[in-house]
Amino acid sequence: MFSFLERVDRRIIYILVAVSVAVPLIFNVSLRPAPMATADAFFTAVERLEPGKIVLISADFGPGTLAENRPQAELAIEHLMRKRIGFAMISVYALASPFLRQLPEDVAARLEREMPGQKWEYGKDWINLGFQPGGMIAIQGIAKAEDMRVFLKTDANNIPLEDLPLMKDVKSIKDISLLMQFTGLLGVFNAWVQYFQGPLFLHGCTSVTIPEAFIYFSSKQIAGFFEGIAGAAWYEVMLSERFPQRGSYNVALRVNTGLSFAHLVVLAFIVLGNAGLLFGRRKE
Amino acid sequence: MGGKASLAALGGVGFLRTHYRQIITAGITFIGGFYFFLEFILPAQIGEFKFGKYHDQISTGVMVVGAMAIGLGIINILRIHGSAILKTSRGWMNSLALLGGMFIMLAVAGSDLINSEKSVSSWKYLANLQTFPGKVLEDFQTKSIPAAERIEALGRFVGQTLDQIAANQGPLRRPSGADKAGVEFSVLNADLLQAGAHALLLAQEYRAAAPDLARIAALSRELSASLKSAASAAQKVATANYENAVVRRVQRLLENGFFFPLGAAMFSLLAFYIATAAYRSFRVRSLEALIMMIAAVVVMLGQIPHGPLYVWDKLPAMRLWLLQNLSTPAFRAVYFGAAIAGLAMSVRMWLSLERSPLSTGDDK
Amino acid sequence: MAGEGMAFFSFAWWEIFLGGISTLAVFSFLYRENPFYRFFEHLYIGIATGWGIIAAVRNFLWPRVFKPLLGADLMVFPDGSLSQPYNQAYLLFLLPMSFGLLYYAILSKRHSWLAQLVIGFELGYAGGLAFKGTFIELLPQLFDSFRPLYVPGSAAESLANIVFVLTLTSSMVYFFFTFKRTPGGIVSRCSGVGRWMMxxxxxxxxxxxxxxxxxxxxERLDFLIHQWAALFY
Structure with missing residues (x-):
């Protein structure tokens, strides 16, 4: 009698999952996220930065993980831009190249609309070092370069690095205060941990690798990290509290809210399947 | 004795003849890792000798070796999908879509690269030109090289650039749309006109019967300053033109219209599959499965937002405790084993003790 | 929101419109396999391949290898003189380039063994780098694993550390196969606890x-609802 609980058609599951996600999105429901200690640590590390040295942001994600990594990178970039801390974008993943250009441009445009009269300029506030092939060999090359302007030569637009105002006083890894690395790829995060030693390390991971990231957070190899989109949502709340003029731009919050409803649906189906098993056994 | 030595030598030569490929491959594999191994174990400085002196060049060289493989992907794709199209075998339309997409992206992104290069060259040339008047003066004073023709050549170049701009051609043409770039365009024109005027005067001074070196030096400095200012304005104008070019917009269309959405959508299908898989396969039939289920529920519910969905406000703290004190040490135990095994495998690969997974099986 | 201030059939409009079509094409697979999905799937692979190739050329091969090698970064002044002399050291790039071209030997049945040389070189340098990487990554993890089982004044922290060390040691015992285990022995039981923790x-x-x-x-549904659907109202 209860065997049907274990044999619900897959298309019904698909529809229910899609509806559970779509409804809060349609009605623009944004719930305050659960607090995340790891995102707090990320926020504190960025707040403590002083102008002078630059931040290196490695966006090693592609279209497959942009749902979680893009909001993380956007929020981190926004925080740096609001504090007027210069940063350089880089990646060791070829498919990330468009994000290296688009993310800072989109954030700068949004901030300029929010604060008319203030400008963020390429070359002065940020630069794009582009995709560096070779993975770990590129990372260790940059870390050990005596003058990375000579090693890397140009930015992604073929402009010589010594012609960019942001790189005027940046020679080596010693002139980088912080590394932010956003990825969902296996092995890339480990390569940065292994070969880019020195600056403070902040990480943004997809939810799949949260347990893995915790082992590095525990050993203080990373000073803070985003736990997937939930971490980004909590960070967005902290950013809005720190900068009240920020307004209602809340992509991470929206996605996190929709995600929560989806979780409940999946859990309900797991319970349903086990209920079918339990009642089926009892009947036997 | 002599006979045995000869036999051994013959055997060695025979071994080399039949196994020379393995030996060469093993040798190159060892050399590939030897520098980085030494770089790790040796100090950075040994007396006067700095071990990592050529590290940049070696790293770049290794990256070049790997980058040379980019053509392999195209060749294989052309072989497989090209033959599918030529033979009009099943699914040839899909192969056409693949090759079409690839060549269109190559064409658009390649054109964008060329545009980018032209854009940078246009203002970079002006930036480098600012050193030219000083170089001409130095050559005139120290080597008595005639300077007037050289400065006139500079003047002709400035004139050609102005003509090109007036004809609305080249990377330094008037940008469409952006206000700031319009202002920079006016500055660029003014600076180039001023540079042209300075070049004319400077050439006349050089041609004078008794050139006034002080006046020549002052004019050279003014000419350099005009060129420097023109280069700064040219950078903004060239960048604005590059960003507004049709090729750049088409590239963004391909990225935002196809590349990102298709990739994201492919991966988002997994959401449906994992929901179905969780429903169909996650059955609590043992104590271990129950522990796994409890941990999964705590982790998932622990990050539910506040409000009507909140099951218990202590769940986020429970989740954090579970991740820090249960998940972390368990995963770390697995990680220790995997890391040591990975290192052992890397050493075996480096010393060619392991048969390469990519070997062709013809090793002799 | 999309649609505000966006001209119909402008580039921005087409970006969102085609993005929605692409997303729906992929989602159509949920109903069943269909040619619409297959077409867009192959289109994606083609675009991604083309993009990856140009990214490697644009960001590395052209500015750092070919441009200095060919002397394209040298400037010719209006009088025909060069801004700086050609640095002949760049000719050394020909060595790794020639070596890297051996990859293409894999396409020949007779000479495919030559590709093993360059593949072996790549494996070799990865192996050499693995020494440094493994120890730098592993040692802090090892040091962090030694935790005090008793923390004065903090019972919660003491308990957490006890659980931590218990979990770590029992999980490591689970993977320890050097000695034979007797059923019901200490090692077996410890290994069982480790399995539960894992x-x-x-x-x-x-x-x-x-x-x-x-x-x-x-994220995809957010795009479809807030950007794509907004194009039509």
Missing amino acids: MGCFGAFFGSTIMARMALLV
Whole structure:
């Protein structure tokens, strides 16, 4: 009698999952996220930065993980831009190249609309070092370069690095205060941990690798990290509290809210399947 | 004795003849890792000798070796999908879509690269030109090289650039749309006109019967300053033109219209599959499965937002405790084993003790 | 929101419109396999391949290899003189380039063994780098694993550390196969505890995996609802 609980058609599951996600999105429901200690640590590390040295942001994600990594990178970039801390974008993943250009441009445009009269300029506030092939060999090359302007030569637009105002006083890894690395790829995060030693390390991971990231957070190899989109949502709340003029731009919050409803649906189906098993056994 | 030595030598030569490929491959594999191994174990400085002196060049060289493989992907794709199209075998339309997409992206992104290069060259040339008047003066004073023709050549170049701009051609043409770039365009024109005027005067001074070196030096400095200012304005104008070019917009269309959405959508299908898989396969039939289920529920519910969905406000703290004190040490135990095994495998690969997974099986 | 201030059939409009069509084409696979999905799937692979090739050329091969090698970074002044002399050291790039071209030997049945040379070189340098990477990554993890079992004044921290060390040691015992285990012995029981602890870890992974996959879907639906649908009203 209860065997049907274990044999619900897959298309019904698909529809229910899609509806559970779509409804809060349609009605623009944004719930305050659960607090995340790891995102707090990320926020504190960025707040403590002083102008002078630059931040290196490695966006090693592609279209497959942009749902979680893009909001993380956007929020981190926004925080740096609001504090007027210069940063350089880089990646060791070829498919990330468009994000290296688009993310800072989109954030700068949004901030300029929010604060008319203030400008963020390429070359002065940020630069794009582009995709560096070779993975770990590129990372260790940059870390050990005596003058990375000579090693890397140009930015992604073929402009010589010594012609960019942001790189005027940046020679080596010693002139980088912080590394932010956003990825969902296996092995890339480990390569940065292994070969880019020195600056403070902040990480943004997809939810799949949260347990893995915790082992590095525990050993203080990373000073803070985003736990997937939930971490980004909590960070967005902290950013809005720190900068009240920020307004209602809340992509991470929206996605996190929709995600929560989806979780409940999946859990309900797991319970349903086990209920079918339990009642089926009892009947036997 | 002599006979045995000869036999051994013959055997060695025979071994080399039949196994020379393995030996060469093993040798190159060892050399590939030897520098980085030494770089790790040796100090950075040994007396006067700095071990990592050529590290940049070696790293770049290794990256070049790997980058040379980019053509392999195209060749294989052309072989497989090209033959599918030529033979009009099943699914040839899909192969056409693949090759079409690839060549269109190559064409658009390649054109964008060329545009980018032209854009940078246009203002970079002006930036480098600012050193030219000083170089001409130095050559005139120290080597008595005639300077007037050289400065006139500079003047002709400035004139050609102005003509090109007036004809609305080249990377330094008037940008469409952006206000700031319009202002920079006016500055660029003014600076180039001023540079042209300075070049004319400077050439006349050089041609004078008794050139006034002080006046020549002052004019050279003014000419350099005009060129420097023109280069700064040219950078903004060239960048604005590059960003507004049709090729750049088409590239963004391909990225935002196809590349990102298709990739994201492919991966988002997994959401449906994992929901179905969780429903169909996650059955609590043992104590271990129950522990796994409890941990999964705590982790998932622990990050539910506040409000009507909140099951218990202590769940986020429970989740954090579970991740820090249960998940972390368990995963770390697995990680220790995997890391040591990975290192052992890397050493075996480096010393060619392991048969390469990519070997062709013809090793002799 | 999309649609505000966006001209119809402008580039921005087409970007969103085609993005929605692409997303729906992929989602059509949920109903069943269909040619619409296959067409867009192949289109994606082609575009990604083309993009990856140009990215490597644009960001590395052209500015750092070919441009200095060919002297394209040298400037010719209006009078025909060069801004700086050609640096002949760049000719050394020909060595790794020639070596890297051996990759293409894999296409020949007779000479495919030559590709093993360059593949072996790549494996070799990865092996050499692995020494440094492994120890730098591993040692802090090892040091962090030694925790005090008794922390004066903090029972909660003491308990957490006890659980931590117990979990770590029992999980490591689970993977220790050097000595024979007797059923019911200390090692077997410890290994059993380790298995339970690891199930807790895998449960965390499972929950996290569900979160990750769902987030991808939420982002796509967010795009369809707030950007694509907004084009039409």
